[in-house]
Amino acid sequence: MARLAAGDAGGGAAGPRIDGMVGDSGGMRRLACRVARAAGCGAPVFLAGETGTGKELVATAIHRASRRGGMPFVGINCGAIPPSLMQSELFGYERGAFTGANQRKLGRVEMAHGGTLFLDEVADLPMESQASLLRFLEEGRIQQLGGHESIRVDARIVSATHADLWRAVDEGRFRADLYHRLRVIELRIPPLRERGNDIVLLAQHALRRHAGEVTSRPKGFTACALRAMQAYSWPGNVRELINRVREAMVMAEGCYISARDLQLGDADGDQEVVTIDLARREGERAAIERALARNAHRVGQAADELGISRVTLYRLMLRHGLHVARTGTPEASDDRPAMAKGGGRNA
Numbered sequence: 055m056a057r058l059a060a061g062d063a064g065g066g067a068a069g070p071r072i073d074g075m076v077g078d079s080g081g082m083r084r085l086a087c088r089v090a091r092a093a094g095c096g097a098p099v100f101l102a103g104e105t106g107t108g109k110e111l112v113a114t115a116i117h118r119a120s121r122r123g124g125m126p127f128v129g130i131n132c133g134a135i136p137p138s139l140m141q142s143e144l145f146g147y148e149r150g151a152f153t154g155a156n157q158r159k160l161g162r163v164e165m166a167h168g169g170t171l172f173l174d175e176v177a178d179l180p181m182e183s184q185a186s187l188l189r190f191l192e193e194g195r196i197q198q199l200g201g202h203e204s205i206r207v208d209a210r211i212v213s214a215t216h217a218d219l220w221r222a223v224d225e226g227r228f229r230a231d232l233y234h235r236l237r238v239i240e241l242r243i244p245p246l247r248e249r250g251n252d253i254v255l256l257a258q259h260a261l262r263r264h265a266g267e268v269t270s271r272p273k274g275f276t277a278c279a280l281r282a283m284q285a286y287s288w289p290g291n292v293r294e295l296i297n298r299v300r301e302a303m304v305m306a307e308g309c310y311i312s313a314r315d316l317q318l319g320d321a322d323g324d325q326e327v328v329t330i331d332l333a334r335r336e337g338e339r340a341a342i343e344r345a346l347a348r349n350a351h352r353v354g355q356a357a358d359e360l361g362i363s364r365v366t367l368y369r370l371m372l373r374h375g376l377h378v379a380r381t382g383t384p385e386a387s388d389d390r391p392a393m394a395k396g397g398g399r400n401a
């Protein structure tokens with residue numbers, strides 16, 4: 055189960071991380087810090103992020119790291135329950151509330167008493183349930199279907215959606231008052247394409263984790279496969295990456311998974327063999343190049359984003375043959391190197 059931990063997140067320097075989540079990029083480290091802070095308070099948390107980015111893992115991590123960690127974590131996917139059943143699913147019903155209600159049934163909110171209620175795909179919550187949820191958030195009380203008394207429940211709400219919740223408000227499908235109540239703390243989970251070398255770490259993690267599913271486990275990835283993975287946009291994020299690696303493990307013809315095995319193209323030279331060490335160095339170099347490009351070659355800012363010190367970044371740039379050339383223009387101060395590639399793959 056996910057919990058917060060301090061330590062190494064897959065090959066980098068020590069720092070906060072979310073246990074159970076592979077990732078060492080600046081974005082994931084920043085998220086880990088925010089998750090730790092969010093866990094320390096009792097306010098509602100809203101998780102925004104594309105599908106497959108790990109929202110459920112983050113919700114679990116917040117729960118585990120909070121004072122409610124030993125109590126129930128109850129999840130519900132609001133998009134998977136028929137709207138007509140949502141009210142009874144969330145708030146339960148009294149015996150005799152409707153035909154067939156032979157005994158009292160607890161709803162998910164009450165099940166989460168003392169713990170955390172995770173409302174996944176909250177944008178799909180029907181209007182009637184939105185009103186009842188708002189009442190719960192304001193008063194800490196619920197009413198069962200067919201019940202006459204209101205029941206006091208102490209549950210923390212963590213909600214998530216991959217959709218644009220504000221748009222749902224704009225279109226009149228989601229109450230603005232509930233929107234603000236749910237978003238007291240908002241955590242944005244970065245899409246996989248913004249996580250640099252995490253893509254390689256996650257692919258290697260999937261290879262290890264699912265080794266038991268195949269008779270002969272591939273030894274690793276070809277260089278082209280690693281490049282193709284880093285160039286791809288991953289619309290299905292981590293879930294898509296894991297599934298592609300699992301499929302490639304079964305289908306791969308050689309000892310190393312190629313870009314073609316991952317259905318990510320058919321690049322020349324895909325037979326090239328890659329050791330873990332080489333893969334790490336390639337990933338590291340790509341992450342540095344990307345951070346520098348994204349930060350207009352400001353080394354200090356790029357270092358912050360990568361979660362390392364400026365000195366370490368200079369050292370790594372030197373190792374990878376990424377030179378800092380001063381041009382003498384005011385913009386090109388120490389902090390704005392013109393980058394030149396050199397040194398080849400083993401630099």
Ligand SMILES: Nc1ncnc2c1ncn2[C@@H]1O[C@H](COP(=O)(O)OP(=O)(O)OP(=O)(O)O)[C@@H](O)[C@H]1O
Pocket residue numbers: 074075076077103104105106107108109110111112174215216256292293296
């Ligand atoms: N950083 C990570 N490290 C390891 N596994 C991860 C990571 N992020 C996500 N996963 C895995 O990817 C899959 C999708 O994660 P999860 O269900 O938490 O995403 P989600 O954002 O809630 O998706 P959806 O919006 O579709 O509900 C799960 O199998 C999860 O274990």
